[in-house]
Amino acid sequence: MKMKTGKILLLLVCLKAFCYAVQASKRGDSDGWEGEFFTGIPKIKYEGRSSKNPLAFKWYNAEEEVLGKKMKDWFRFSVAFWHTFRGTGGDPFGAPTKNWPWEDGTNSLKMAKRRMRANFEFIDKLGVDFWCFHDRDIAPDGQTLEEANENLDEVVALAKDLQSKSNKKVLWGTAQLFMHSRYMHGGATSSELQVYAYAAAQVKKAMEVTHYLGGENYVFWGGREGYQSLLNTDMERELNHLGTFLHAAVRHKKKIGFNGTLLIEPKPQEPTKHQYDWDAATTANFLRKYGLTEEFKLNIECNHATLSGHSCHHEIETARINGMLGNIDANTGDPQVGWDTDQFLIDIPEATMIMLSVIKNGGIAPGGFNFDAKLRRESTDVEDLFIAHIVGMDTMARGLKNAAKLIEDGSLAELVRKRYQSFDTKLGAQIENGEADFELLEKKVKEMDEPKVASAKQELAELIFQSAM
Numbered sequence: 001m002k003m004k005t006g007k008i009l010l011l012l013v014c015l016k017a018f019c020y021a022v023q024a025s026k027r028g029d030s031d032g033w034e035g036e037f038f039t040g041i042p043k044i045k046y047e048g049r050s051s052k053n054p055l056a057f058k059w060y061n062a063e064e065e066v067l068g069k070k071m072k073d074w075f076r077f078s079v080a081f082w083h084t085f086r087g088t089g090g091d092p093f094g095a096p097t098k099n100w101p102w103e104d105g106t107n108s109l110k111m112a113k114r115r116m117r118a119n120f121e122f123i124d125k126l127g128v129d130f131w132c133f134h135d136r137d138i139a140p141d142g143q144t145l146e147e148a149n150e151n152l153d154e155v156v157a158l159a160k161d162l163q164s165k166s167n168k169k170v171l172w173g174t175a176q177l178f179m180h181s182r183y184m185h186g187g188a189t190s191s192e193l194q195v196y197a198y199a200a201a202q203v204k205k206a207m208e209v210t211h212y213l214g215g216e217n218y219v220f221w222g223g224r225e226g227y228q229s230l231l232n233t234d235m236e237r238e239l240n241h242l243g244t245f246l247h248a249a250v251r252h253k254k255k256i257g258f259n260g261t262l263l264i265e266p267k268p269q270e271p272t273k274h275q276y277d278w279d280a281a282t283t284a285n286f287l288r289k290y291g292l293t294e295e296f297k298l299n300i301e302c303n304h305a306t307l308s309g310h311s312c313h314h315e316i317e318t319a320r321i322n323g324m325l326g327n328i329d330a331n332t333g334d335p336q337v338g339w340d341t342d343q344f345l346i347d348i349p350e351a352t353m354i355m356l357s358v359i360k361n362g363g364i365a366p367g368g369f370n371f372d373a374k375l376r377r378e379s380t381d382v383e384d385l386f387i388a389h390i391v392g393m394d395t396m397a398r399g400l401k402n403a404a405k406l407i408e409d410g411s412l413a414e415l416v417r418k419r420y421q422s423f424d425t426k427l428g429a430q431i432e433n434g435e436a437d438f439e440l441l442e443k444k445v446k447e448m449d450e451p452k453v454a455s456a457k458q459e460l461a462e463l464i465f466q467s468a469m
């Protein structure tokens, strides 16, 4: 009798193992991970302001219309794969702190596929439609370019399958041209021809897989495109190389029929002392000089903005008035810490200022708001990944609602209109149309009294702004 029970048990165990194997082979994977990654975490829902549930939105209500557009369409939120799934919490002084249950401590292909599954469960539960990636954070590098490309193809095939089942999309893809030691002098601006060529081959492939995944944009962040000292650097030659590199990227984009927007992401320092794409204005000037304004827009990252001595809204407005606002990497720095801390943005007035520009721009599609942000080293619970994104999304939703209130109220716009009303005259039109030469203006000055100069009313503007918070 005992013997019989043992045999039945053994049979049951074998049957279960067989079923798992069949399931796994049906899914076409061998990552050895079954079931949910984020157990106990439900789909995040909108519960309204009175909710005390940390795993619920208090402000972000995807389907709610604000100024004629659904919240989800204003934002097109995206999760950054590199922070959420490759961020380890490690820093220059200490070992990784995150011990996510699905990680096995390797950078294997099997692990890459498992992480990709986790990514899709995460964005689904969070209720966002997009994700962003670098080639090397979704798949392991290889000994050769061919091997790296094969790894990438395998993971991308899985991502494509998961996308088709979930209706999720790539907001943008990019090539990681900064981790590998070959890129120590830069990629497109390296002093080494072979490295320039390698960077081109890597971007070619990254662009192709972004296209294959239906990506809506492709980003160039000049990871190490910059210099440490002008004593050993031919800045003009390096910038010319960057120009030719980006022209070649445009030609390849057209060749493969990729219709996504090409974006450049400005950043002033880190890792090099002087990054070439310092800020929005510098980058716009670079694009003009090299005849690339028709082909590129900007991806403004808030923490990069403050590193360059500007506010995020200054950079966004600069991009907007140049017709170049393409995407926003929604994050923030720390006012006391002088580097790229990539924190989730929780500053409601800043979010409001950002949204005033975004609304003026009519939205940023086909771009979106990518959470290029990471948990603090000390935040180590799986639920923290959700909470961080929830507070980031709620902050932006509050910014949108406040900006809409200010626009509907109209008194801020009226204050600005009044400030410039002296130009709403015949002479003002002549000046603005470029028809007033200096002789005419000199004649007018002689006819007029001493100019009456009105108050700028900054404090009144701040009072109106504050009343919408």
Ligand code: XUL
Binding pocket: 134, 174, 219, 221, 265, 267, 301, 329, 340, 372
């Ligand atoms: C680096 C940064 C990157 C880019 C993509 O500061 O922001 O993650 O967004 O390479």
Ligand code: CO
Binding pocket: 221, 265, 301, 329, 372
């Ligand atoms: Co970024």
